[in-house]
Amino acid sequence: MDNSLRGRIAVITGGTRGVGAGIAAAFAEAGAEVVVCARRAPEVRLPGTEFRPLDLRDPDAVRAFFADLPRLDVLVNNAGGTPYRRLTDAGPERHARVVELNLVAPLTASLAAYEQLRRACGSIVMIGSVSGARPSPGSAAYGAAKAGLEHLARSMAVEWAPEIRVNTLVVGMVRTELSHLHYGDESGVATVAGTVPLGRLAEPSDVGEAAVFLASPAAAYITGASLLVHGGGERPAFLDAATAPKES
Template sequence: MELDGKVAVVTGGTRGVGAGIARSLVAAGAKVLLCARRPPELPLPGTEFIQLDVRDGEAVRRVLTALPRLDILVNNAGGAPHRPLAPADAEHHLRVLELNLLAPLTVSLAAHRHLRRARGSIVMIGSVSGSRPSPGTAAYGAAKAGLEHLARSMAVEWAPQVRVNTLVVGMVRTERSHLHYGDADGIAAVSRTVPLGRLAEPTDVGAAAVFLASDAAAYISGASLLVHGGGERPAFLDAAGAAAVPGHKES
């Protein structure tokens, strides 16, 4: 199996995308430790849960340095509420930056000694929000942009012992999708905006994480792998199509 005998830590791995990544790592042969504030709502066979708030630097260092071995780190914990910039003060936005940018740095630094010894791999879970405007989640988008840049710099500083890459993830169908996209009709409508015609499943992200963590990606570091189903159809194409003169064709 691709990751047989490897030990992996997945932050925020108890639900949604993190749970999908954890399942994929287990299926590939890894022993998976889930680090999150709350235990999984549903059993995740092959995993072990460690209660941990990744924003607590002292606790992160205590937990990770005590591990006997670590080969793979997946920095998945993150997220943000919908919050327009102006109504909130900077301190509220800072909390989003702490979770989505500072926490992955904290966890990576705490894991560095283990990963260096194991010649291991870090997979950052980024977002398409880091490369396009993100109204309502601007701090989140800024954090994810910073995370991608951090990964590229980390990949250079920690080479050749540790590989570091980013999965740039688009829309994913999880147990909480209705909070973002509405009912089944809303999810179907959003799915039609994706070139591949559907939202990602958590295991789609998990399969990509397994690839980057495995020897199949042994010469890949400092890279950003897009997992977004082809991206977003440019709005101008639909607008131009609606405004086109019937029967007119460019030569």
């Protein structure tokens, strides 16, 4: 398969740490010229990447950012996230900001990048989440936004074909520098990892390599698709609760 992105220019939003940094590193390794954008500069510059500051919630700044690029072949809408927050623990304004960052901002960036991507017959990769396909207590607004993002990508894929391909990576649990905020200490991470059929959390590089594939010539006939990157998903709770004899 041809996964080379040599000579391509790729923008990775939120590409300064965690999953975004893993994606940026994978694109650089595949030969792309990588521009990462976020509100704050990375503590350590990733080799083979260029950082440009950008607040994705400012439409004028987003349009100016993409207009300043000499060319654009790939846009990875990775920026997003949410703190743990039950619905009744905050007002609608806080939940709306989560939806804005995880759904409206990718739409804003995609629209700003449209003309550049159309001229290059380029590709958009949305970074979705398994939270968009299952109940997400404590991150309901985030899950709703990710569900909307996957639907948005499928609609974009139809409207913008054949010039622009649009796909989604549906990502499960990932080990990052912030894993302790979600899963606790190392023993907690290990316990959570045990619920994944492959026996471990994803690494940012796992997500990065999948994103490179969707953006590469090897995926030239893939658009409107959702690729699951979740290690087999989550072990169904009923298997542990059932009293019937287990298979050895």
